[in-house]
Amino acid sequence: EKVYEELLEILGTDRDVEKDDINKLVYTNAVIMESLRLFPSVPSLFRTVETDVKLKNYTMPAGSYCVIFPMAATHLDPTWGPEPDKFRPERWLHGDFRNSKEYAPFGLGKRACIGRTYAMISMKVTLSHFLRHYRVKADMSHLKLNFDFLLKPISGHDISIESRRK
Numbered sequence: 203e204k205v206y207e208e209l210l211e212i213l214g215t216d217r218d219v220e221k222d223d224i225n226k227l228v229y230t231n232a233v234i235m236e237s238l239r240l241f242p243s244v245p246s247l248f249r250t251v252e253t254d255v256k257l258k259n260y261t262m263p264a265g266s267y268c269v270i271f272p273m274a275a276t277h278l279d280p281t282w283g284p285e286p287d288k289f290r291p292e293r294w295l296h297g298d299f300r301n302s303k304e305y306a307p308f309g310l311g312k313r314a315c316i317g318r319t320y321a322m323i324s325m326k327v328t329l330s331h332f333l334r335h336y337r338v339k340a341d342m343s344h345l346k347l348n349f350d351f352l353l354k355p356i357s358g359h360d361i362s363i364e365s366r367r368k
């Protein structure tokens with residue numbers, strides 16, 4: 203509902219999203235960032251080891267495949283402030299986590315997601331239309347997730363969508 207209020211304030215009831223609106227959707231941005239923190243669609247980053255890498259206690263052999271960034275852990279780190287397991291978009295308004303090394307829903311380094319900017323704009327535009335037309339409710343109390351290559355809800359979805367314009 204807070205996103206809906208922001209959308210009404212910035213865009214009104216029907217207007218299309220213009221380029222200059224995107225950066226004004228501050229709370230919508232915070233909701234997307236917080237959603238990707240708790241539910242990163244790609245929850246781990248993988249790399250192939252090209253040459254033997256000697257670490258302190260063991261060597262990662264060339265050709266092996268390794269998980270370099272388990273977001274299930276880093277995205278719930280205490281650096282996120284009180285109750286890091288709770289959905290609180292406000293933490294993005296008060297703290298500056300934009301360059302946080304604990305946050306990587308779009309990956310890290312040279313092979314990070316090339317679609318990040320497009321994805322963020324696309325999510326904001328989609329939400330701005332959808333949430334102005336529909337009210338979404340969800341019960342997450344029975345949600346069970348499987349941290350596979352992609353994050354999957356294995357308990358099904360408990361979501362209801364109703365028109366705001368009945």
Ligand code: HEM
Pocket residue numbers: 242243244247248306307308309310311312313314315316317318320321
């Ligand atoms: C919410 C939406 C998206 C998420 C969460 C996401 C996430 C990711 C992640 C985690 C990686 C791996 C990065 C790494 O290993 O460091 C990746 C790679 C990639 N993504 Fe996305 N992505 C999204 C949308 C998109 C879109 C819209 C496009 C294209 C228009 C795209 C194109 C790519 C490509 C081409 C790569 C491979 C980059 C490379 O290996 O050099 N992604 N993405």
